[in-house]
Amino acid sequence: MKxxxxxxxxxxxxxxxxxxYDEAYGIAIQQEIKKRCNRSITIxxxxxxxxxxxxxxxxxxxxxxxxxxxxxxxxxxxxLTKSGQVALSSIREIRNGMWDAIPKLAFGNG
Amino acid sequence: MVKKPxxxxxxDRLLTSICKSHLLESILGDLEETYAANxxxxxxxxxxxxxxxxxxxxLKPVFLKKSxxxxxxxxxxxxxxxxxxxxxxxxxxxxxxxxxxxIGMTAGFFxxxxxxxxxxxxxxxxxxxxxxxxxxNRYNNGELTTQWASGCAGVGLHMKEDFPxxxxxxxxxxxxxxxxxxxxxxSVSHPYYAGNNFFEVFSIPLVQGVDSLVLKEPMTVxxxxxxxxxxxxxxxxxxxxxxxxxxxNFKVTGVFQDLPERSHFKxxxxxxxxxxxxxxxxxxxxxxxxxxxxNYVVLHPDVDPEELAEKFPEWIxxxxxxxxxxxxxxxxxxxxxxxxxxxxxxxxGEIKPTGNQTIxxxxxIIGMFVLFIAWINYINLTTARAISRxxxxxxxxxxxxxxxxxxxxxxxxxxxxxxxAFAVSAILVVMIFxxxxxxxxxxxxxxxxxxxxxxxxxxxLFIVGFILSGFYPAFVLSNFKPITVLKxxxxxxxxGNNLRKGLVTFQFLASVILITGTYVVFKQMTHxxxxxxxxxxDQNVIVKTPVYASDSIMAIKDAVFRxxxxxxxxxxxxxxxxxxxxxxAGWNAGGIRLLSQTEAxxxxxxxIGSDDDFVEFYGLEIIEGRNFDRSYGNERNNVxxxxxxxxxxxxxxxxxxxNEKIFFWGDTFNIVGVVKNYRQESPKEAYDPMIFxxxxxxxxxxxxxxxxxxxxxxxxxxxxDWDQAFGSKTFDFFFLDDYYNEQxxxxxxxxxxxxxxxxxxxxVACMGLFSLASFVTSLxxxxxxxxxVLGASVNQLLLLLTRDFxxxxxxxxxxSVPISWWLMKTWLQNFETRIALGVELFLVPxxxxxxxxxxTVLHRTYKTTMVNPAxxxxxx
Numbered sequence: 005m006k007x008x009x010x011x012x013x014x015x016x017x018x019x020x021x022x023x024x025y026d027e028a029y030g031i032a033i034q035q036e037i038k039k040r041c042n043r044s045i046t047i048x049x050x051x052x053x054x055x056x057x058x059x060x061x062x063x064x065x066x067x068x069x070x071x072x073x074x075x076x077x078x079x080x081x082x083x084l085t086k087s088g089q090v091a092l093s094s095i096r097e098i099r100n101g102m103w104d105a106i107p108k109l110a111f112g113n114g
Numbered sequence: 115m116v117k118k119p120x121x122x123x124x125x126d127r128l129l130t131s132i133c134k135s136h137l138l139e140s141i142l143g144d145l146e147e148t149y150a151a152n153x154x155x156x157x158x159x160x161x162x163x164x165x166x167x168x169x170x171x172x173l174k175p176v177f178l179k180k181s182x183x184x185x186x187x188x189x190x191x192x193x194x195x196x197x198x199x200x201x202x203x204x205x206x207x208x209x210x211x212x213x214x215x216x217i218g219m220t221a222g223f224f225x226x227x228x229x230x231x232x233x234x235x236x237x238x239x240x241x242x243x244x245x246x247x248x249x250x251n252r253y254n255n256g257e258l259t260t261q262w263a264s265g266c267a268g269v270g271l272h273m274k275e276d277f278p279x280x281x282x283x284x285x286x287x288x289x290x291x292x293x294x295x296x297x298x299x300x301s302v303s304h305p306y307y308a309g310n311n312f313f314e315v316f317s318i319p320l321v322q323g324v325d326s327l328v329l330k331e332p333m334t335v336x337x338x339x340x341x342x343x344x345x346x347x348x349x350x351x352x353x354x355x356x357x358x359x360x361x362x363n364f365k366v367t368g369v370f371q372d373l374p375e376r377s378h379f380k381x382x383x384x385x386x387x388x389x390x391x392x393x394x395x396x397x398x399x400x401x402x403x404x405x406x407x408x409n410y411v412v413l414h415p416d417v418d419p420e421e422l423a424e425k426f427p428e429w430i431x432x433x434x435x436x437x438x439x440x441x442x443x444x445x446x447x448x449x450x451x452x453x454x455x456x457x458x459x460x461x462x463g464e465i466k467p468t469g470n471q472t473i474x475x476x477x478x479i480i481g482m483f484v485l486f487i488a489w490i491n492y493i494n495l496t497t498a499r500a501i502s503r504x505x506x507x508x509x510x511x512x513x514x515x516x517x518x519x520x521x522x523x524x525x526x527x528x529x530x531x532x533x534x535a536f537a538v539s540a541i542l543v544v545m546i547f548x549x550x551x552x553x554x555x556x557x558x559x560x561x562x563x564x565x566x567x568x569x570x571x572x573x574x575l576f577i578v579g580f581i582l583s584g585f586y587p588a589f590v591l592s593n594f595k596p597i598t599v600l601k602x603x604x605x606x607x608x609x610g611n612n613l614r615k616g617l618v619t620f621q622f623l624a625s626v627i628l629i630t631g632t633y634v635v636f637k638q639m640t641h642x643x644x645x646x647x648x649x650x651x652d653q654n655v656i657v658k659t660p661v662y663a664s665d666s667i668m669a670i671k672d673a674v675f676r677x678x679x680x681x682x683x684x685x686x687x688x689x690x691x692x693x694x695x696x697x698x699a700g701w702n703a704g705g706i707r708l709l710s711q712t713e714a715x716x717x718x719x720x721x722i723g724s725d726d727d728f729v730e731f732y733g734l735e736i737i738e739g740r741n742f743d744r745s746y747g748n749e750r751n752n753v754x755x756x757x758x759x760x761x762x763x764x765x766x767x768x769x770x771x772x773n774e775k776i777f778f779w780g781d782t783f784n785i786v787g788v789v790k791n792y793r794q795e796s797p798k799e800a801y802d803p804m805i806f807x808x809x810x811x812x813x814x815x816x817x818x819x820x821x822x823x824x825x826x827x828x829x830x831x832x833x834x835d836w837d838q839a840f841g842s843k844t845f846d847f848f849f850l851d852d853y854y855n856e857q858x859x860x861x862x863x864x865x866x867x868x869x870x871x872x873x874x875x876x877x878v879a880c881m882g883l884f885s886l887a888s889f890v891t892s893l894x895x896x897x898x899x900x901x902x903v904l905g906a907s908v909n910q911l912l913l914l915l916t917r918d919f920x921x922x923x924x925x926x927x928x929x930s931v932p933i934s935w936w937l938m939k940t941w942l943q944n945f946e947t948r949i950a951l952g953v954e955l956f957l958v959p960x961x962x963x964x965x966x967x968x969x970t971v972l973h974r975t976y977k978t979t980m981v982n983p984a985x986x987x988x989x990x
Contacts (some may be wrong), residue, residue, distance in 0.1 A: 029140065029144070030140060030141075030143075030144035031144050031147050031148060046168055046171050047144050047145065047148060047168055047171070048168060048169075048171030048172045048174070048177075049171070050144075051137065051140070051141060051144070051172070051176075051177065052174055052176045052177070055137065055176045055177070056176070067139065067140070071147070073146065073147050073150040073151075074143040074144075074146050074147045074150075075142070075143065075146045077139050077140070077142055077143035077146070078139055078140075078143065079140065079143060080137070080139070080140030080143075
């Protein structure tokens with residue numbers, strides 16, 4: 005079974021989904037990442053990450069919001085599940101804890 | 115909605131068919147949205163391109179549909195199990211197939227790599243498509259007299275002057291000089307004088323020195339890397355001075371990389387051609403009547419060599435016509451493409467022994483035969499045994515197999531067997547490779563074929579073979595109608611019976627041709643060897659004479675050596691001559707005629723210079739007149755002719771020739787005797803017209819006849835004499851019988867290879883026949899039982915079961931005769947003395963094949979006929 009650990013890209017994708025709240029679908033996620041991290045990732049990468057997250061149970065998906073430029077196709081909109089939220093916040097806590105544990109001297113800025 | 119190009123719609127359709135359906139809408143939607151955005155920002159083409167690239171990104175397992183009706187992995191697993199079980203159940207046939215295929219592939223590999231080597235000489239030379247060697251043919255009185263690889267001196271230079279098509283030329287001339295460095299003598303096997311642009315025309319890399327400069331000056335020399343190492347060790351050779359024949363100083367200007375084995379070139383030392391001009395005069399650049407010069411021309415890339423060659427006859431007339439007409443002589447130039455020289459050229463003055471195109475193609479055909487025979491075995495055995503698989507096919511079809519799936523299954527089986535055979539033969543190849551190459555290779559350096567082309571070609575060939583041999587059986591097997599098969603009505607496989615018969619016929623056709631070939635080659639070789647050579651070559655040691663700058667020094671040293679040898683008890687007889695049996699006379703002189711004849715009647719002769727012991731030493735027979743005899747004095751103006759020369763100069767009776775005067779390059783000579791024709795070169799060649807001149811101390815070869823007994827002692831005692839007479843000059847000796855027999859070496863090798871692979875072909879074919887016979891017989895075991903009960907005798911039954919096979923073999927023998935007759939006639943054209951293609955040559959192999967085939971079949975059928983009918987019939 006795949007662990008519930010989150011990869012860095014997975015974390016970013018989940019954060020983007022959280023930010024986009026009700027408008028999180030493939031391209032929106034791709035653009036959000038581009039905007040915030042200045043990272044270009046291909047659309048298929050976004051899709052494969054979201055599929056993986058869905059498998060881990062961190063995302064829910066539903067189809068809605070067809071537009072003409074999509075050829076009348078609906079968007080697949082994602083939302084974090086409860087366990088997704090827990091996973092994200094636990095990462096944050098771990099990180100915060102680690103940041104706090106760094107002695108001030110280590111960064112040498114006094 | 116956005117309009118998309120057609121190609122992208124195809125992409126969509128592809129994605130639709132392979133992507134998980136619940137993701138599909140969003141995948142296509144996202145792709146299209148991106149496309150729409152790109153369309154406005156970067157334009158249609160780049161948007162389309164990126165659409166295409168991005169859709170490729172979706173070809174990942176995450177997105178792909180799990181196939182619902184077939185599970186690929188499980189399918190292959192099932193194929194594998196079915197294959198292994200089937201092979202286990204029929205171990206005997208599986209083994210026959212496996213051994214046959216392995217032998218076929220191994221044999222195929224060896225032959226192919228051998229042929230490949232022969233066909234890819236000189237590939238390291240750049241610009242080789244545009245470089246040609248000018249080969250010279252000389253005619254006398256309208257007859258072709260001499261074909262030179264190294265032709266007349268001036269042809270390259272004059273071609274460049276007269277034809278704009280010729281961009282450049284290089285000339286080469288063999289040197290016979292000895293070299294020394296600081297009083298140490300070194301034997302050099304292939305020293306040549308080479309034109310100053312040699313390294314510019316031929317892309318032979320220089321380790322030291324500059325292409326355009328190394329041979330520019332007279333008295334400069336370039337060494338091969340290994341020779342440089344031998345002479346100078348670790349010192350830098352450039353700038354050092356080496357001596358030629360103790361007198362001429364040459365400055366080393368460069369070192370070239372040792373040449374690869376697969377080249378018609380073989381040099382270890384190249385002097386600048388200008389040095390040769392300095393010795394021999396400007397004539398060596400321009401003469402049309404001086405042969406022995408290799409000329410290479412570089413043509414302009416757009417020039418058609420054939421068109422250029424058409425202009426030669428006219429050009430020769432305009433340049434040299436008058437001179438030639440005077441002697442009633444003719445010349446002809448042939449352009450030999452550089453990369454084909456090794457295959458097509460075998461003329462006087464080659465740099466090293468060349469290959470043979472006919473033989474290479476013959477071997478290639480043999481290799482393919484063995485391979486095909488093995489594949490045919492596979493086809494025959496598999497289709498013949500189809501009946502034993504028929505029920506399996508029926509059940510599979512009933513259970514819902516598609517035809518395509520069944521074909522896939524049987525192809526998999528064929529692939530599996532081929533693959534195992536391939537693995538086995540790979541092991542065999544690795545094991546046998548060194549042995550095989552010691553057997554065929556004429557050098558120590560023999561490595562694996564180094565080009566990917568060869569390996570890809572080989573793998574390609576095996577794949578094609580696998581498909582060809584796998585597809586037909588798969589097709590036949592998958593074709594059964596389940597209803598017929600499962601009802602049990604399916605009695606025997608008549609399907610493809612004719613094809614199978616055809617294939618068996620082909621196998622035996624190939625086998626008979628190969629056996630006949632082997633037999634003819636064997637007979638021809640025996641014939642050649644049993645020829646009376648007319649010359650004694652046994653127990654002779656040959657030593658190359660030393661080279662001295664002046665004839666007078668040589669004469670003094672020579673006399674010392676002769677005295678020593680005369681006192682040496684190990685040596686029975688002694689002679690010195692310019693050439694020895696087994697070697698072409700080397701000296702080829704034209705313009706020779708009787709004093710009473712006109713210049714137009716003059717001819718070319720091979721000349722050998724020798725002392726007066728030569729005739730007796732080699733057991734030659736004087737059939738008219740007398741031998742040379744130094745006690746007569748003035749022998750220098752006398753010559754001996756051989757019979758062929760007497761005929762050429764125009765005497766009907768030998769006795770007429772005695773005391774006739776001939777004109778030879780400005781001097782007059784007296785014919786004092788006639789030597790019976792003997793084989794100066796091998797019996798492969800015709801008798802050449804030869805003239806013997808008297809030179810009491812000639813440079814060339816000392817022949818020493820030694821007693822049976824301790825060779826080593828004899829050689830070392832000769833070497834002691836040598837050292838006392840010639841000091842540190844190189845003592846370079848060999849045994850004449852070995853040397854003479856080297857001429858047959860390629861034929862002997864060809865014979866052995868031919869024999870070996872023919873044997874393999876017959877073995878594989880017989881294995882096939884054996885298993886086919888045993889299978890067909892086993893099908894008929896009930897029939898045999900019934901016939902036996904009804905009173906048939908064993909003999910009748912044997913005839914019944916064997917008849918079909920014998921008929922096929924008879925047919926293949928009949929077809930083989932004209933084919934092998936034609937092939938062997940072609941091969942025999944290589945020989946001047948050859949056997950007649952008699953009936954016996956075809957009869958013996960045919961009988962052999964018939965006997966072998968009958969034994970193969972009988973062994974199996976006899977067993978079947980001896981079985982008690984009760985046993986075969988009791989379960990009905």
